[in-house]
Amino acid sequence: MxxxxxxxxxxxxxxxxxxxxxxxxxxxxxxxxxxxxxxxxxxxxxxxxxxxxxxxxxxxxxxxxxxxxxxxxxxxxxxxxxxxxxxxxxxxxxxxxxxxxxxxxxxxxxxxxxxxxxxxxxxxxxxxxxxxxxxxxxxxxxxxxxxWNDRPPMSDKPAWELPVKYAGKTAADKIADIRGKMAEAGADVHVETTPDDICWTLNIRGDDIDYFPLLLSYAIITPEDYHLYVDDAKLSDEIKGHLAELGVTLHPYNDVYEDVKGISADHIVMLDPHKVNYALYSNIPAEVAKVNCMSPEECFKTVKNPVEIENIKKAELKDSVAHIRFMKWLKENVGKIKITEISASDKLDEFRKEMGNYIKPSFEPISSYAEHAAIVHYAPTPETDVELKPEGMLLTDTGAGFWEGSTDITRTYVLGPITQQMKDDFTLVAISNLSLGNAVFTYGVTGVAVDNLARNPFWKRRMNFNHGTGHGVGYLLNIHESPASFRSRFIEGDTAIMEEGMVITDEPGFYREGSHGIRLENELLVCKDETNEFGQFMHLEPITWIPFDLDAINPDLMSVEEKQMLNDYHKLVYDVTSPYLNDEEKDWLKKYTRAI
Incomplete structure (x- = not known):
């Protein structure tokens, strides 16, 4: 090599x-x-x-x-x-x-x-x-x-359909909505190049990217036609039949580059400048008028419909129960049997599979022990995989793809004795997470406006974490889904007004190179709150129900209000998950959701 x-x-x-x-x-x-x-x-x-x-x-x-x-x-x-x-x-x-x-x-x-x-x-x-x-x-x-002489070939894995009982809306209705947005923008051609947007629209999924169920494809949409550019060998006869019923015309994957050259000057083309690639854009004749904007599909799919929301809550409940069982197993077995970063991650997936309707991990698992956790996106390999000891902490940032939706959850677990510095850092991250998770705000703000609630506990101590605080979550699509986000900087195309039905992660962290890393991540649902003379208020509802490890909490660092937020969250964790646990698991969970 x-x-x-x-x-x-x-x-x-x-x-x-x-x-x-x-x-x-x-x-x-x-x-x-x-x-x-x-x-x-x-x-x-x-x-x-x-x-x-x-x-x-x-x-x-x-x-x-x-x-x-x-x-x-x-x-x-x-x-x-x-x-x-x-x-x-x-x-x-x-x-x-x-x-x-x-x-x-x-x-x-x-x-x-x-x-x-x-x-x-x-x-x-x-x-x-x-x-x-x-x-x-x-x-x-x-x-x-x-x-690149031994370059791997492009994927040829088959596509599959997502039934409406999970998608919540028919592909025909979604296409109609897209055409409505095109008309509002004055466009009669929409060039769509983003696989998750196309998969969301057509209620299909693929396996062209590890962990992410996407089908590599392009689309050209007009008021009358929907042209799909894809390797049709990936499509079953049943999928082809359903697409034909929708009026979708299939074309070879790469033909889109020639076909856009034929768009005449009397058309107006809608493009997303962050998504359409430069070669495709350059092939559209210069004299063709263009409307540059976020794709309608992206705007639609970031706000989950009621069916999706109920399904996502079911997926989150499954994953929360799996995590609680994993947390108990980990604490009871570390130091007694051989557990490594990779085998711990595999064990968590075993608990997930037991919950039913599990498809596969929703992204590459991050399972990082001790100083490895200071590398924010460390993923263990056979060469780096280390054995867990009954000391220090394990960070797991993993997710599951269930038919009911995708999850993305991070917890940091205490495996044995830890330093006071580790406890203090963990407590600060917990305060940060809870502060954002309890946000109330008026309608019309973006995630940038409320991100400071997560960072303020750090900033007051002249500290910070060097990544975004949260991202939108796709429904069996990309785990990082624009434009919903919590971040301290405005980034065009990745910052949106917070709308009812968005699902966004809340994942502050803190990392000391060579020592440890801590991150705690819940998924939050954006909800309407009361309306009064001051306007429409919004709040965030946690839909992840897993304890924050009390073995790492230093109550002396917490205000009365912060302790109450933690106690309220832990009561919610117990109330939501305990009906799905056996008596031994319930007794164990009582200890880790006790009031402080």
């Missing part, structure tokens, strides 16, 4: 042959998916960094990787010896990729990238920099493919 420096040398030879001075390699596939199939892990191939977010830039004498705070520790370790330098996004002293290019580019030089894996807004930003510096853009070259 070649080394990263050897791969970089091969890439630079191809760059020289193509007259390219700077070559950009993002994380995405052709659809701007956050997580991608093995075929699309070009950035991993060329840098060695395996995190879910990051963009590499390679020049003839330099290599750099931009990623966010979740991955600073992981990237720092994985880039050692590769010659690729870490660029810490949003940190002082680190320019963005566009700023870096603007500083370094010389007149006449060329920026290159595969336009299919770069979004429209990113590509136009690079093009603007190139124009400003009197440089060129070359977006029709996949140089990684030319040097």
């Amino acid at each position: 070649s080394t990263i420096p050897e791969r970089l040398a091969d890439l630079r030879k191809k760059m020289a042959e193509n007259g390219i001075d700077y070559y950009i390699v993002p994380t995405a596939d052709f659809h701007q998916d956050e997580y991608v199939g093995e075929h699309f892990k070009a950035r991993v191939f060329i840098t060695g960094f395996t995190g879910s977010a990051g963009t590499a830039m390679i020049s003839m004498d330099d290599g750099r990787l931009w990623t966010d705070g979740r991955y600073f520790i992981q990237a720092g370790k994985q880039l050692e010896g590769t010659t690729v330098q870490l660029m810490k996004m949003y940190e002082p002293g680190y320019p963005s990729l566009s700023e870096f290019l603007e500083e370094k580019l010389q007149a006449g030089q060329t920026i290159g990238f595969d336009g299919r894996v770069v979004s429209m807004d990113e590509g136009t930003e690079y093009a603007a920099v190139a124009e400003k510096k009197h440089c060129n853009i070359k977006y029709d070259v996949d140089l990684i493919d030319e040097i």
Whole structure:
């Protein structure tokens, strides 16, 4: 197997042959998916960094990787010896990729990238920099493919249908709603490139990306027609029949790039600039009028319908009961039998399977013991898997895909003696989680406005955590679902007004490199509260019912109000889950939900 420096040398030879001075390699596939199939892990191939977010830039004498705070520790370790330098996004002293290019580019030089894996807004930003510096853009070259000799093939796994009893709405009604939004925007063609939007619309799912039940596909929607671009070998005759009943016309997957060239100037095309890739955008004739906006599908699916909400609560109840049984098992068996990071995660999934209607994990499990937990998105491998000892803490950030919906839950468990510092850090994270989970606010605010409730306990102590506080959750789709979120910074396309029916995670954390990491994550349902002379109020309802480990709580750090929030939450945990536990489990849970 070649080394990263050897791969970089091969890439630079191809760059020289193509007259390219700077070559950009993002994380995405052709659809701007956050997580991608093995075929699309070009950035991993060329840098060695395996995190879910990051963009590499390679020049003839330099290599750099931009990623966010979740991955600073992981990237720092994985880039050692590769010659690729870490660029810490949003940190002082680190320019963005566009700023870096603007500083370094010389007149006449060329920026290159595969336009299919770069979004429209990113590509136009690079093009603007190139124009400003009197440089060129070359977006029709996949140089990684030319040097990746054993590149995995694209997925050929079959698609499957999600019945309306889970989806809550027919595909025909969803298509009608989309066309209504097109008409409001004055568009008569909608180019849709996001698999989770398409899967949500058509009530189908696939297995083209590990953990995420997505079907790689494109769609072109008009007031009369729905054109689906997909490898139809993945579709059963039954699915094809249902699609035909909807008026869906099937086309070969890659034909969309030629078909958009035929859109005439008398049409108005709706595009999501964060999702449509730059190559597809560039193939639409320049004279065609375009409406750039968030796709209607994304706006619709982030607000769960009543059937979805009831199903999601069932999935959360199943996962909560599984977690309680896992927590009990873990505390009673650590140090008595061999348990590792991986085997602990596997055991949790065993408890989940016992709950029924389990499909598969909803994302790659994070099971991290001791100092591994300080790496925010650490995922154990056979090489890094360590045995748990009856001391310290285990962080598990895992999720399940049930037919009733997807879950995303993080808990940090005490396995034995821990330091006072660990207790204090854990208590601070618990206060942060509860403070956000008990938020009440007026309608019209975004997650940025209430994120400070989670960060204030940290900020008052001149501390912080370097990741978002929460994200929307897809229904058997992407576990990170835009645009719902809690975050301290406004990010266009990933910040929305909080609407009744949104499901958003609440997951503050704190990490001490080389020692420990703590994160506590609940899913919250956005609900309407009372309406009075001051307006429509909203509140957040926790739909995850698992104790915060009282073995790590320092009550002396908590105010009376904070203790009451914890006690109220633990009473809710017991009341909701105890009917599904046996007597021994109930007695154990009473101890871990006792009032402090």
